[in-house]
Amino acid sequence: MTEHHINEASFKLPTELKDKTVHMFVTADDGPNEFNVVVTRADVESFETLEHFTQRLINELSESLPAFELLQTFERGFADAPAIELTYKWNNGGIAMHQRQVITLVVSVSAEIRQAIMIAATCPKPFSDHWSKVFDDLLDSVQLRRPASIIENTLEGTSEEMSISGETPSPASVNVEPSCVFSLRLRDRILHVFHTDDEACKSISAIEVEDGLWKFFDAAGDALHPEFIEPNTGKIWRTAGRYLLRPRATHDVDTLHRYLDHVQGVRGTPPMNGIAAIRTYLERSRGSSPITLQESTAG
Template sequence: MPYHANYATLELPAQLKNKTMHMFTLSDDGPSEFSVAMSQADAQGNDSLINFAQRLAAELEQALPAFRLISTIERTLDDTPAIELSYCWHSDGNTMHQRQAITMLPRTEAGDVQALLIAATCLKPFTDEWNAAFDGMLGSIKLRHKMAPVIGEAASTVPARASTVFALSERRRTLHAFADHDEACRKTDAHEVEHEAWAFFDAAGTPLHPNFVASDNGTSRRKAGSYVLEKRPERAAPTLRAQLYQASMFVAGSAAVRLSSIADVQAMLDQSAEG
């Protein structure tokens, strides 16, 4: 069968099994504070996603000392159903922490079933920085079997929807993209917003300002999600295009967001400015 790598394509003999693993680390030698591995694993004939994830968790519990499953959540990868396992275990006196996303791949021509596994590992509990880094990677995933080009149709250079809302954290140097206003308000902590830790923008890069519409028992502490975003032309504020340099990490907060990098956002804003 044909095998595609970054720099080459080759034909694999049918009797060879593909055990490819892609590993990304922060350093060349020694343990890495944060690393990501991507691999494929054989599934059983009629495996469902949930069955595969449950069996994987059971195998990890048998193989890893002091294994503890922290959470199992449903999510998507490129609009495809996925499950994420979060767990920890002991290794050489350390407690290792891992988040692993799993999705099923289409059957091969021979009828084989495989799962795609993407795992992030930390030597310590995940920080906001490494959670955001891994979320950004998962949000940028484009599954190869879904990328077949449509003949005569050019790829869009501006994949964002008009409803897209951006949230910029100068402190974290992170830019989040959400499908719409509602998602941005639900997924961005209201207390941080109240303390001006986030700057919001619409799809054209125009500033949006939070308006807190409800309080918690009359106190100054608002309930999460109790604000809305609105334009206020009377308040002078820099555009996203002017502040984009502050972002070094991109996170797609929703599978509906078709942007995958800061470069995509830059191209979208440049085209909007030219228009």
């Protein structure tokens, strides 16, 4: 048996039983809804990546939904985890139903297995600006308890710590070489700290970079420019290309210092997981000697 939790209680769940919980949120108790949101889970095979699972889901949708038409697929950030969003429509009794669905991978709290979490919004006609914003606001508010990407990194010993203003990491003093690369996600103003530009390029989707969702800065806080060596391809099923980070050809006033007061949190390994430490790092990083930083409160 495993310990199973719901909002109102917890209980021992026999191993023979599987959790197939569906959360449904509607605009009307009776009759048709102009908008609804459904949250579901699905087991993920041990060998499956997020992309593999999404393709399997698309195949299942195309087989089960009449006149299924995939309109768009793209990678996106979602609650600090990789995710894929699908936009599609199908015919339901003569009505063209439109749906947006976001998929990400998590680790089940009770069973310690990887699962896909799917959040789908449905309208009986194309999404209006109002319902698009309602769904976007809902997605922006999501906080995943156990994102698979973070849990798996932790198990491999490569996890990163999150520091937000008001949280105090334990003191530590370490030597840091001035070679960090900073990546600022504009949507939530979370600053990510990478050891090398190669690590940053491999961690951040080329599609999100092309869409202008990130800004990059070198160890001195000067802006870096993404240079694509393989372009993104596709319109419906977008395939990410590859890019490198290059210094700006001319002096750029768009520096990291301009954004630090507006950063909402830092994701990086100690001591580079606080605003104060990063300010000190930027002030000293133009020198060539190793930098000693005292891990401190963010802000």
